[in-house]
Amino acid sequence: MRSHLQTAETFPEKAFVPDELVLPAFNPAHLLNMTDSTGMIQHALRITPNRKEGYCTDDNARALMLTVLAWKQGRYPEVLRLMSIYLSFIHYMQMEDGYFHNFLRYDKQIVYDGSSEDAYGRTLMTLGYLVEYGPSPLMIRTAEDLFLKAAAHMDKLQSLRGMANSLVGLCLFVRSHTGDQEQLSRISLLADQLIDEYNRYSDDKWCWFEEVLTYDNGILPLGLLHAYSITRQENYLHTALEAISFLESKVFHDEVLYPVGNNGWASKGGSTALFDQQPLDAMAMVLCYQQAFHVTGDTRHLHRLTQSWQWFMGANALQQPLYDDITGGCADGLQPDRVNENQGAESTIAFWISYFAVAETLNK
Template structure:
């Protein structure tokens, strides 16, 4: 039996759009709580900012993306001040060669660790969204300056997630304002890198881009959907849908999302770890389905996006909500017997990014 057929009943449960979708009101309280004049603080001790852990470019880029989505969706005035803080942080963390430092101590000392491709990719993605949907010409031009200074580093990326996040940002950049300035070629080069890795590792039983399902998995096929929207290369669409079908066979059980656990991941020929489950992975699934629904118009992707979103709200392995309606924060993950009490920046931002993605799907 084909491995995907075993999950057919599960997938069919995902096809049904839940009758009543009740989204909470946008509550930026915890995002504001975690943000100071420098940027958003990485970690929290429960709902208190943990200043001992300082700041990182990863989270400030995610936070910048969140402000763009919030502004685009409802024009929340408070987010413009936050947008300026996060963009300023990214600008400060950019090196002379265009790459980005990732960590900063609370005393504003930059950690000289050379940065990371993950942080670079997430920054390019956020800047691409800001350039496409920013609130003012001045803000957009500032984002363009940072983006263009960083862009040459895309050609040297090795990390799958660095490539994928950069590709999404590049597609937003090209699709919004810059269709003819040479960057479209770079879209093809980055997408083809992902296709190359898919061909290298996939077989009849393992349809994926590497030998392990780790974190942020759905971002990789999501990038191919963005590339398909610009280039109309059918292989990008086919590969993205084949890969997500495989991922679904690993992470959906009876219509409930079980993101791959970070205590062991899921390796080729091995088992899939159940815990700890991370908000970032649920967010990635929602973003994939948002783009798949946008590109194909197929309502099954709307249904699956909502199923993935409901993981945050309690439809998960423990039947416990990760979203805290009192604080506006989101827990750092689902452990074998409890919800992690800490409400860090990454988790809270992941929740709200997924929230605006679902809102956009429901508004269509």
């Protein structure tokens, strides 16, 4: 049985690299298929919603962010109804103390599992987008209420991804609330924590925030890039760009994105797992390069952004597209010998968030 832990020498010698970038038309069919009156269902059996596994705040928060981006760019009427459903789900899942439950069964029973700092951070990130770009004052004020009720939990976060996602949302919130000194001070608090972890683990050969590259890696420098856009603290920008350069050395080979595989990750001094590759990681790279290009104007980041996007479209290890242009859904991952047939919420949302990030960047 072939090992999933492979070195750069085992990568395919030739990989498909497209000559030009072509964006498909927006197709919300699978988003609509996966969404009922409660929210977006987590998983799918191929293209059939798997109601047995219910809903989660993670997916509904990201789905809300997707609808904000879709409305901002295209004024697609169908996304307004979806936006209301996803925002209502987040409101329902917010606890009295402002934190968020993460899982809801299909019978509408909350799963009391201690919740997730990742889900919390992703929800704050999304609420920041809605506050900044929401379609109506009333919806924006609802997002502000949820954000402010949750904000104090940022002071106690332990998860780096919880910090980084929260930091993105916080910076977007502060852009339209410049007089809120409490939230402004939290930007430096979270960014400095990320810097401290980066300094703790980095050396001449390993420039990262942890001793292992796992999932959603691009979100960590993304948080610092957003912090820099507000504070103009040069160490935030320097650290983010250094981390991006290191991450590139691990995930780009022959100009093709190979997201770190979740079957072993990439540890300091160890090997890098090639599979399974996840759409969430490609999305994080797209968002990271979008912000890096926005902050620096360096077209190298634009080039990497388009390469990261093309991972979905077939410029990947298997030279197989994950996007299904018939359903409008995205496969759940890239396995050693095939594309995962399931088109769950996370993967489909990751595709469309990446889509709108690329479209917005290229149209500027």
